[in-house]
Amino acid sequence: MRVTFLGTGAAMPHPERVQTGLLVEAAAGDARPLLVDCGAGILHRLSQTEPGYEAVSTVLLTHHHLDHVADLLPLVKARWLAGEEHLEIVGPTGTKELLDSELATHEYLDGRIDLTVREVSPGETVSVAGLAVDTYETRHSVQCLAYRFRAPDTARASDAEAPEEGGTPTGAQTGNHTGERSATSDAEGLSGESDAADGVTTEDVVPGAGERPGEFVFSGDSEAFEGLANFADGAQVLAHDCSFPDGIDVDNHPNPTQLGAALAGTDVERVYLTHQYPHTDGEEEAMIESVEAQFDGDVRVARDGLRFTV
Template sequence: MELTVLGTGSAMPVPERVQAGYLLDDDDRSLLVDCGSGVLQRLAGTETGYEGVSTVLLTHHHLDHVAALMPLIKARWLAGEEHLEVVGPSGTKALVDGLLDVHAYLDGRIDLAVREVSPARSFSAGGFDVAARETRHSMECFAYRFSPPSSGVDPADGPLTLSGDTEAFAGLASFADGSDVLVHDCAFPDGIDVSNHPTPTELGESLAGTDVKTLLLSHLYPHTGGREAEMVESVRTAGFDGDVRVAEDGLRVDIPTE
């Protein structure tokens, strides 16, 4: 399974980071998680492309995670692709219906399916098995853990976890425990008074004692610029002893599935 980090940025753009988006590929399966502004350009630079993405899984409905959803529909229509499924928390259908009310000329251009999911049971999206966990954010938001069906691994034990937007807390650390790769919101450096997102020290404290091999810090606001090394050190000093990296747009990570 390969993870391509398309967008590591936030609602406050910087040139080198577009908004939230992550691409999962495994053999002939592809899944786009979140679809913020700029993600289509990043996706167009991958081998998969927007033509190869027929399922989008949303963590939540904030604009920096859904802004390119209608552009994706239009791009797939113009490219001759006929289908797109949008999967996400409750309210996803209302979100898509509202966007189509605004952009009515796109309604009916492709076969569009919408499915709402919950943490109550695991599900499949884009050919991947997925477990969900509600996070602590300013609106309903899910973290997701993934495994490809061919691996035979329960998604609750899958090798990849994406946190969505969230504060750091023990329940999410437990959900991610055992992941080979955890991509976690780390929006601001220490010293910033913030809610709904963690600082590096808060994140390191929450993950202390977990068996997460690699932690990628993402969803980075402009405040983090120039302080990346400090943030990594803060996570480690707070108690997390796995590998810590600041994610960059375009980063590709091979994740073992056996």
């Protein structure tokens, strides 16, 4: 499995970070990669990748805040203009309502491509773009789902009991509209030079990659808490919301000390801090040290264009 951070920013603009989005490939060079979240700037980032936006036929949303969905309808339009005929949107309850509302405003896009919507609930395991995806409800101001990605023919690596907190499966709904180690991970980002094959990303090596079935967890937006840490236990890589440095009073997102406390004792090889507000500039080393004071794994700050394989 190969993961590319397309956008590692948040709701306030940053010159080196666009809003949230990740590209997840079941294997390197996957012809139909999965886009996870689609905040402002993600469509442009996709155009800089080797697959391109034309290859993305499935989008998985963690939640519906604007910095995670702003480029969703622009993606629909771009695929229509490029001659692509289908797009599947998968997300939590309310995803169909979100798309209905947007298409009601931009009626000329309705029916231009075959747009299908699938809603998933906390606690489900679903098949998305050739991957098995476990879901878990986070602690945020709106319903938000964390996702655990793995090969479809493997069981979860963790032997721990299921998390005590979170939702329970309630089924799925469908709808259809036809028609390296440093604070900055040594990543120059999508706009910098790179040794990567596609010339636009920087590779980061994960210890032990290939030695066991790779699993990756994305927190979406969330406070740090034990249940979510248990959900990530046993995964090789966790990308977790860490929007602000210590010393800033904030709800719905963790600071590094809170994240380190929640992850203490968790078996995760590497944690990437993502969803970064401009407040984190110059605080990266301190943030890493705060998490590592309580968590034994490798901690790095994600950057746009950083790519790793598990």
